[in-house]
Amino acid sequence: MDRVTLAHGSGGVETFEILERLIFRRVEDKLKRVGNGFGIDVLDDGAVIPLPSGDHIVVSIDAYTVNPPFFPGGNIGTLAAAGSINDVLMMGGRPIAILDSIIVEEGFPIEDLERIMQSFLDILKSENIALIGGDFKVMPKGGVDKIVITTTAIGIARKPIVDSPKPGDKIIVSDFVGDHGAVIMLLQMGLEKNVEEFGKGLLKSDAKPLTKLMLPLIERFSNYINAARDPTRGGLAGTLNEWASRTGGVIVVEEPSIPIRDSVKRYCEMLGVDPLYLASEGVAVLSVDPTVAEEVVEYMKSLGFENARIIGEVKSSEKFKGYVLMKTSVGGYRILEPPRGELVPRIC
Amino acid sequence: MAEESTRYFLGIADKIEKAFRENRELVKAILKKIGEYSKSLESLYGKDFKFKIMNFCGTHEWTVTHFGIRSLVPKNIELVAGPGCPVCVTPSHFIEEAIKLALDGITVYTYGDTYRLRTLNSVRGYRSLSEVRGEGSVKLVTSLVDAIKDARNSNRESVFIGIGFETVAPGYASAVLKGLVPENLKIMSLVKLTPPAMFYSLEILREKPTEPPVMGVIAPGHVSTVTGAKAWSVVSENYGIPVVVSGFEPIDVLLSILEILKQLVKGEAKTVIEYKRAVTWHGDLRAQRIVAKAFRVVDDAWRGIGFLPKSGLRLRDEYRKYDAFEGLGVKEIKPGEWGYDLPPGCRCAEVTLGKAKPTDCPLFMKVCTPDKPYGPCMVSLEGACAIWARFGSGGLADEIAKELSLTI
Known part of the structure; x- marks a missing residue:
């Protein structure tokens, strides 16, 4: 029986293969994006939704799971904030808001969780980005490895950057x-x-x-x-x-x-x-x-x-x-x- | 103080490395010379004669491929990989034996690449140590020392799969002679010796007249730190071809090619050391002595190739209490019993001997990939197939560069 391997999650050839098998080939083209925008039809850092005003909403989602959660230069909270903000920026958007979803393992030290969330919130504050929603769940011990944080970042783009490098660039x-x-x-x-x-x-x-x-x-x-x-x-x-x-x-x-x-x-x-x-x-x-x-x-x-x-x-x-x-x-x-x-x- | 001297040493090492790696002006000068010699050789041997230069170390093949050296040398020079990967030539039988031990509850210590080797026959449904990992006790280590430490702590019956060339043998020997190996740990010595493989691959290319013979050898630098350059003088003398013991930076390899061509033009065949910063003519005499003390030389089986005379090391009788062949009943292969042990269609043996390129194999990057290696040469980073798979060799890079009219 085929089973999921770590290679499927490393963002390389295998990740694309499994996503193709699980998702892309099962979704009809017009449901891969909103209107004339961009979604999983282009596989960029985020999605683009056109607004009647001519501007665009840029949305990006990412789950963060890193072992160990604390490392020189930051922690999983730093990553969860910076990562999704950067995804919106790379789409040409100005990030305005973020939503977070935290899953933490039973027994995780609250003090560590405080440090992680402080790092997360510090970045939102310094970048002037609103935290407008979220979720918080606890899994029984062993049900998840310490902590997983998922963030969705939202931004506004006048002219989104949908990657298409040109010859000569x-x-x-x-x-x-x-x-x-x-x-x-x-x-x-x-x-x-x-x-x-x-x-x-x-x-x-x-x-x-x-x-x-x-x-x-x-x-x-x-x-x-x-x-x-x-x-x-x-x-x-x-x-x-x-x-x-x-x-x-x-x-x-x-x-x-x-x-x-x-x-x-x-x-x-x-x-x-x-x-x-x-x-x-x-x-x-x-x-x-x-x-x-x-x-x-x-x-x-x-x-x-x-x-x-x-x-x-x-x-x-x-x-x-x-x-x-x-x-x-x-x-x-x-x-x-x-x-x-x-x-x-x-x-x- | 210690920290300061370490930093000083690292600084010097960095500078040396850079000098042999990042100097395009020097590269251009060397290539100009190589071009001149290649022209002279063309007038001596004719336009169509290909000068095959063989390397005998996976790391040299890595350097050649990673730095795109094939795209730099003239068309009449062909750089080929020879037997330079110990993991690639370890018989399937011994991995099957290791799987059996692991399934019988014995802790098996192995290097990361050996761990992924696929066997020819399945052992109770398993075909690699990595598959057994969940069921039996298989632990990855980076050296015998790691295995010794862990075995001492665990006190469980265990075995270390001792794969490698001459470079690892002194470490194994030293541990055995100093009595550092605990009683519950046995060593399965599968150490292979490079010179017999070199003789064999030079012979076999001579016997196959449609293939051009090897006209020069880039000899392994690390192995030579132990054996000394003298180990190769039989090659230059008996086969009448230049041998250069080379370092592992791209400029080392280019200088070695230059030396080989120079000798060919002059009609010489000498063993020369390019890697002077690490290798001497006589090598490490102490290491040679302890290896001879702990090990005996045996005729050994090479995967897909067969028995090569005096090409392997097993522990001497005095040290049989450390020997997995004795203590754990690991079965030796007898010359009469050896059977071809590559999976169907796999051309690893020919790749190892320099008779075929990885891209000549119909399975390369189709059935056999770095994620799912089918043949042994795709497993270790020392294996020619694994190196070509990662750095896209086989001439594609040159073709693209040419199509885009790019230059050095």
């Missing part, structure tokens, strides 16, 4: 990639004490809302940003492969220009993991019209994202469709494959 990343995934991986392997960067605060999860980056960018460059994504599960490799298969072209990336923290590089090498598949929880990847790409990078830097840079571009090809081609540090080429299998269990 430059690919921009806002910051070091893979920090969150690397931190969680090291914790899950029980290496907390061996990582001296943790104690010194030099390596921590990047979980944070990207409001201060994305709102000004959307304001100024919305006509030039053809795709935006925060590379969570599946990492940068996952995002780029999804985009490549969506455009039907080839995305060419310069490996040495991808910003990866030295410590992340080193630990990944030790553990035989490729950082390009590790999740980031506070990084934006953009596909931007080449005429403004440099200007966008400079603007991102001025907003405090000094590691922002161009890492590659979208090319059209008659013969090859849906590939991500990596130019390596020595100038050779290889294919950056889409994420497969179980990389790191339950990271976000």
Whole structure:
């Protein structure tokens, strides 16, 4: 008998396969979206519902389950707030409200729950986002692993960004990639004490809302940003492969220009993991019209994202469709494959 | 103080690594030289002659594929993977024996890749240690030391599946000789030796005249830290081809290719060390001594290939109290009893011997994928199929780069 495996939940090839089997092929096309909007027909960060005024509602939902729930740089509450806010931002929306649903295991320390919810609420406060509804349930001991938080974020977009990278576009990343995934991986392997960067605060999860980056960018460059994504599960490799298969072209990336923290590089090498598949929880990847790409990078830097840079571009090809081609540090080429299998269990 | 010196050491290590990894100007200079030698070879051997250079270590195949080195070298140079993955060549029989032990309640300690190896025959309905995990006691470890620690705590009867090449043998030997292994833990030594496999794969390609012979060898750097470069001099002498002991960064490998071509142009066949920062001619004599003390060399079975003379290590009689073949009744394979042990259709043996590329196998990425490996070469990250599956080799990257008119 076929059974669900952890690989089905890691956001890679297997996740798409099981969703296709369970959901996508069973829903008729007109019920995959509202009117002329976008829904599970496009599989973006969130859904878009057109309003009579010409604006759009952007809605996004995500369940957060991370082991361990507390980690350097934040906790599951930080993730639950920042993650859904970022999903709305990546759709070109200005987040205005959030709803949460908490399932917690019997016996979970209330003090820990308080810390988690405080982190969650602190982010909503600083981003000026209303909490307009929610649910709270307790499962008997062993019925759930500690805590699961689901959040729905709602935003308003004048011009939603429904990912469709165009040939010629430059690919921009806002910051070091893979920090969150690397931190969680090291914790899950029980290496907390061996990582001296943790104690010194030099390596921590990047979980944070990207409001201060994305709102000004959307304001100024919305006509030039053809795709935006925060590379969570599946990492940068996952995002780029999804985009490549969506455009039907080839995305060419310069490996040495991808910003990866030295410590992340080193630990990944030790553990035989490729950082390009590790999740980031506070990084934006953009596909931007080449005429403004440099200007966008400079603007991102001025907003405090000094590691922002161009890492590659979208090319059209008659013969090859849906590939991500990596130019390596020595100038050779290889294919950056889409994420497969179980990389790191339950990271976000 | 200790922390400071560690940081200093890491800093130096980072710099060395970068010097061999991220220097496109140096790469261009090396490639220019490689191009010149390849032209000279073309005029010596003719336009259609392919110079096959074989590596003997999964990590070298990783470097070649991961950094796209095949797309950098001239068309008359073909880089092929040889037997460089111990997990790939471990006979199905021994994994079947381990499954039996696990089902009989004995704790089995295994490396993560061995854990996923599929056997030819099912053992009471199970075909891999990973399948048994829920039913029996199978624990993943990263070294024998982990197994020793855990076995001491548990006090349960247990076995460690000792897979690997020359690099792991000194660690196993040292634990045995120092008496660190508790009585309840037995070692199933399945250590394989690389030189016999190298001889065999060079022979077999010579005997198959439709395939070009191997014209140069990139010898394994890690194995050579133990054996010394001297282990390969028989290859350069007997087969008359250059052998270069190489490091694992892309520029190491490019320099090794350059050295091989240079020797070919000059008509030389020497064993040379490129990986001077780690390897000496004589190797680690202490390690060699303790391995010889703890182990005896046996004719051993290689999965899908058969028996290779003097190619495996088993514990000596003096240490039989640690030996799973003695204490737990694990059955040896006798030369007459060995049967072909790859699943139907799988071409792993030919891939391992450099006779076929992973993409030549009809099962590659169709039936056999990293998530559901069918043959052993798709399991370990050292296996050529697993590496090609993850980094998309087989020339596709070059073709796309060419189509898009991209350059170095």
